């Protein structure tokens with residue numbers, strides 16, 4: 001199953017070079033504590049600022065279901081985690097698992113249709129913002145002077161309470177994720193609007209969805225869609 005999924009991924013990349021491009025999505029079909037996708041970065045995640053974007057569709061974002069949206073775990077910390085909290089807020093955790101140390105935003109809920117979700121953070125002033133379908137939220141101040149540390153692993157689908165382990169299915173992601181891109185700098189709002197609209201924008205230099213390497217585990221799989229560009 002794992003091998004098959006990996007082969008599918010390369011199938012997308014191969015077909016992408018023909019005249020009918022293929023786009024890939026990750027599908028997490030079931031609530032499990034075993035399905036996840038590890039993303040292999042192009043460079044280490046030692047960063048004093050970043051932009052993270054992805055398109056997400058899920059039916060879980062109702063009631064008090066926690067949902068992990070992105071998890072970068074180093075040996076001892078949740079280094080950079082993004083959540084839908086049990087009260088329906090959306091949060092960023094930098095080098096902490098303590099909810100009191102997260103920065104929390106009230107955003108429109110994710111739903112069965114794709115939402116383009118981005119977030120930006122920079123160390124100098126701690127300015128943090130979420131973007132939903134190209135629109136920027138208010139900015140909040142979070143973790144001035146902090147630096148994101150290298151040496152961890154990035155996974156989608158599960159939150160690890162230990163280094164790549166101790167998953168909780170009641171925090172897992174179920175649905176589709178695509179267009180995961182990350183930059184080690186803050187993109188301007190106009191560029192994030194362009195990304196949402198599918199227009200040309202600088203390719204991610206930490207994760208570039210066009211060329212990303214991934215390891216697919218459990219029931220997660222890669223779907224290839226023909227796209228008209």
Ligand SMILES: *[C@@H]1O[C@H](CO)[C@@H](O)[C@H](O)[C@H]1NC(C)=O
Nearest residue numbers: 043044045046047149150151
């Ligand atoms: C991370 O990458 C930067 C730039 O490529 C490099 O200077 C730094 O030494 C790396 N850090 C670690 C911990 O690997």
Ligand SMILES: *[C@@H]1O[C@H](CO)[C@@H](O)[C@H](O)[C@H]1NC(C)=O
Nearest residue numbers: 085086087088089099100104
């Ligand atoms: C929602 O939960 C988060 C995390 O527990 C908390 O920080 C925040 O204050 C809560 N927000 C509301 C509006 O209840």
Ligand SMILES: *[C@@H]1O[C@H](CO)[C@@H](O)[C@H](O)[C@H]1NC(C)=O
Nearest residue numbers: 001029030032034218219220
């Ligand atoms: C999920 O994975 C388990 C274990 O490999 C397998 O038995 C099951 O059929 C899978 N379910 C789906 C829907 O792919």
